[in-house]
Amino acid sequence: MTQRQRRTRLGVMGGTFDPIHHGHLVAASEVASRFDLDEVVFVPTGHPAFKVDHGVTAAEHRYLMTVIATASNPRFTVSRVDVDRSGVTYTVDTLRDLKAARPDAELLFITGADAIAQILTWKDAEELFAMAQFVAVTRPGHALTVDGLPGDRVHVLEVPAMAISSTDVRARERAGQPVWYLVPDGVVQYIAKHRLYRGQS
Ligand SMILES: Nc1ncnc2c1ncn2[C@@H]1O[C@H](COP(=O)(O)OP(=O)(O)OP(=O)(O)O)[C@@H](O)[C@H]1O
Numbered sequence: 333m334t335q336r337q338r339r340t341r342l343g344v345m346g347g348t349f350d351p352i353h354h355g356h357l358v359a360a361s362e363v364a365s366r367f368d369l370d371e372v373v374f375v376p377t378g379h380p381a382f383k384v385d386h387g388v389t390a391a392e393h394r395y396l397m398t399v400i401a402t403a404s405n406p407r408f409t410v411s412r413v414d415v416d417r418s419g420v421t422y423t424v425d426t427l428r429d430l431k432a433a434r435p436d437a438e439l440l441f442i443t444g445a446d447a448i449a450q451i452l453t454w455k456d457a458e459e460l461f462a463m464a465q466f467v468a469v470t471r472p473g474h475a476l477t478v479d480g481l482p483g484d485r486v487h488v489l490e491v492p493a494m495a496i497s498s499t500d501v502r503a504r505e506r507a508g509q510p511v512w513y514l515v516p517d518g519v520v521q522y523i524a525k526h527r528l529y530r531g532q533s
């Protein structure tokens with residue numbers, strides 16, 4: 333009897349990544365290990381739905397920083413689906429595009445505690461749980477609750493606490509404070525080279 337092949341398990345780490353930091357990378361690595369993922373695809377947003385008035389950095393810079401940050405991990409990849417789609421970025425479209433590109437893969441969308449708390453307000457929320465499972469990870473400063481979400485499609489995972497946010501990294505750059513070790517070295521150098529975050533929050 334031939335054994336049925338296991339479906340590829342694809343983690344999806346969506347984020348604005350303005351810039352990507354070690355909180356994102358630890359969360360993705362930990363979920364990959366605990367959920368036996370074959371790959372984690374990082375998906376930088378184009379125009380993030382809840383940050384439309386936030387003066388987000390150009391998508392190409394955020395995409396390139398994500399590529400730099402993930403380059404050394406053979407299981408980490410980066411997708412341009414959200415960057416290349418026009419209009420506001422919605423996860424329902426992200427998952428649709430990834431499913432079309434990888435029809436055989438099982439998708440697990442990774443979110444921090446703050447993001448999962450808002451998921452019922454996301455576009456086509458009900459549909460999302462049919463398209464992917466969700467893994468909600470702990471994040472310092474945010475209570476992790478998944479009340480009201482479908483228990484068979486939403487998992488929780490405690491990950492090493494990284495009290496880092498992109499907001500804090502941007503504020504540090506603006507104030508001339510170090511960001512070494514909060515973000516990967518290549519990202520520190522990319523930020524300096526392109527003089528990002530000097531005049532904005
Ligand atoms: N330190 C962290 N620990 C765990 N999860 C995190 C952490 N930082 C971000 N995440 C999760 O990563 C995803 C993408 O986050 P995002 O790119 O918005 O980073 P952020 O640090 O929250 O940015 P900002 O401060 O600009 O809002 C979200 O699901 C978020 O909850």
Ligand SMILES: O=C(O)c1ccc[n+]([C@@H]2O[C@H](COP(=O)([O-])O)[C@@H](O)[C@H]2O)c1
Nearest residue numbers: 346347348380381382422423424454455
């Ligand atoms: O689909 C939505 O309505 C929606 C609303 C807010 C955020 N998201 C997704 O959640 C992920 C984290 O978003 P953010 O804004 O916290 O960087 C990212 O992949 C976003 O596209 C999705």
